[in-house]
Amino acid sequence: MMQFDEVRQLLSQKRKIVLTNHNNPDGDAMGSALALYHFFMKMGHEVNVVVPTQYHESLHWLPGNDTVIVAENSLQMAIDLVNEAEVVFSLDYNGLDRISFVGNAIESCSAVKIMIDHHLQPDEFVDYALHNTQSSSTVELVYEFILMLDQEALIDVDIATCIYTGLISDTGRFKHALFTRRPFEIAAELYDKGIDPGEISRQIFDSFREKELRFNCYCISEKMTMLPEQNTAYITIEQSDMDRFGIDYKTFESGALLAQGMSIRGIKLLVLFIERGGPVKISFRSRGDVNVRDFANAHFDGGGHKNASGGRSNVNVSATVERFLSLLPELNESLQMV
Numbered sequence: 001m002m003q004f005d006e007v008r009q010l011l012s013q014k015r016k017i018v019l020t021n022h023n024n025p026d027g028d029a030m031g032s033a034l035a036l037y038h039f040f041m042k043m044g045h046e047v048n049v050v051v052p053t054q055y056h057e058s059l060h061w062l063p064g065n066d067t068v069i070v071a072e073n074s075l076q077m078a079i080d081l082v083n084e085a086e087v088v089f090s091l092d093y094n095g096l097d098r099i100s101f102v103g104n105a106i107e108s109c110s111a112v113k114i115m116i117d118h119h120l121q122p123d124e125f126v127d128y129a130l131h132n133t134q135s136s137s138t139v140e141l142v143y144e145f146i147l148m149l150d151q152e153a154l155i156d157v158d159i160a161t162c163i164y165t166g167l168i169s170d171t172g173r174f175k176h177a178l179f180t181r182r183p184f185e186i187a188a189e190l191y192d193k194g195i196d197p198g199e200i201s202r203q204i205f206d207s208f209r210e211k212e213l214r215f216n217c218y219c220i221s222e223k224m225t226m227l228p229e230q231n232t233a234y235i236t237i238e239q240s241d242m243d244r245f246g247i248d249y250k251t252f253e254s255g256a257l258l259a260q261g262m263s264i265r266g267i268k269l270l271v272l273f274i275e276r277g278g279p280v281k282i283s284f285r286s287r288g289d290v291n292v293r294d295f296a297n298a299h300f301d302g303g304g305h306k307n308a309s310g311g312r313s314n315v316n317v318s319a320t321v322e323r324f325l326s327l328l329p330e331l332n333e334s335l336q337m338v
């Protein structure tokens, strides 16, 4: 592992930098990449943002979005950029299995690799890691990274806007992932840089297309099963459901639907099963001591955070639900706690 002084030294000369984030990047992943894009450009580096897959259009307004290279659309260009890079950043992910398309290139390239991330159990594929699971978001650590380089003065309204986007995305507008006071302090600093918090919040959270809102409401109304004894609900979505509403599974952003489900009074666990091409994708949200990271990790080839995790299953949706229901008693004790 490198020391931070070596990182500082490395970045004191003009470098070819590639910023990467995870599959189906969310507000934190895109906010981290684009904040650092603007920051390193201002430092005088040659910078490219390479993301593995497409992402939701509610993030397309972010400053710098035009420069983003989507590997699934421009694979050779993405791989060439990684291979030519002198420094590669891994943002908001800590395992190469989180980045299809460019994972192999990142593993084998000769660049210095730097991880900035807040997920549990990082793999060891980088030369330097700024990693803290107590951080609300990766952008929080991006902000700290800029401070560590003594470059706070370079943070302008574009950089601040990208950081604030990640902050409100991962905390659900300061509702969760708050282990410290730091997110509030950073938000105040960003406010002083001239961001428009109301407008950013609207862009991220109030940007449904009609069909998306109708689809989410349909899922809650028709596709959600309550298990009142377990304070649990689950939602199943099959390809035909998405087709009916013209929803593309590749860019479907399930965060809002999960948040709606978790707004039921007394709910402790919400599980979303989505058929999307290959394996069934599973998302878990929980409250309090219901540890969905360990549960996803033990049974569904997944992981994440204690109260927000994901996994997958190679059998169809109904067989996956059967399996989930047979395993649910494992969580009974924490589900019954008041």
Ligand SMILES: [Mn+2]
Binding pocket: 028, 029, 092, 118, 137, 138, 170
């Ligand atoms: Mn994140």
